[in-house]
Amino acid sequence: MFSEGVDLGLPYIKISGKGLPEAEGLALFNGQKYTGVHLTQRDSLFVTLLGYGKSKMVEVSYLWDKGEEKEPVSFNIIRFKQKKKVSQxxxxxKVSYEIKMPIVMTEYPPDHLNKKEKREPLKKFIEKRIEKDIAKMFKKCQEASSDVVGIGEDIRAYHPDLWKEGKWKELYKDMEIEAKVNVQIERSGSTR
Incomplete structure (x- = not known):
């Protein structure tokens, strides 16, 4: 909570029309002040995976727009490995994430994922969507000047000259952050 290299992120809860609390995502803080910005639940998922890398299983769903039809795509992330590289x-x-993500398909109506010509376009679709979601999440965090993922911890540890300048938040807002996702479809079908 008081770390200089990681900003605070707390659950963002709002009251539904029925008067019940509902989790909306993650409230972003700059230091100990609320920025007025919150991430969606999906964005919060990627903050948790990138910041902590811990999860036994995470379920993600997308709708794949293939022109005349839209197909639901659901999968479980069963392991999440990342390598982070900071360069100047x-x-x-520039911060680059290389993410390896084995998944288990739980829903894909066209099926036939044992064939490479069916499997490869699906794999590419999932990789691009996750990369896009991660980029969107980082953009929101940078605009709010909230480093909830903890990039500042690496800067502080491995690039102390940048940290000592005392302009970490200005550097964070302008830095380039990219993620390259590599998906491996381990299993397909609902065989749990």
Missing amino acids: VGSKI
């Missing part, structure tokens, strides 16, 4: 060119900082 001049005053610009």
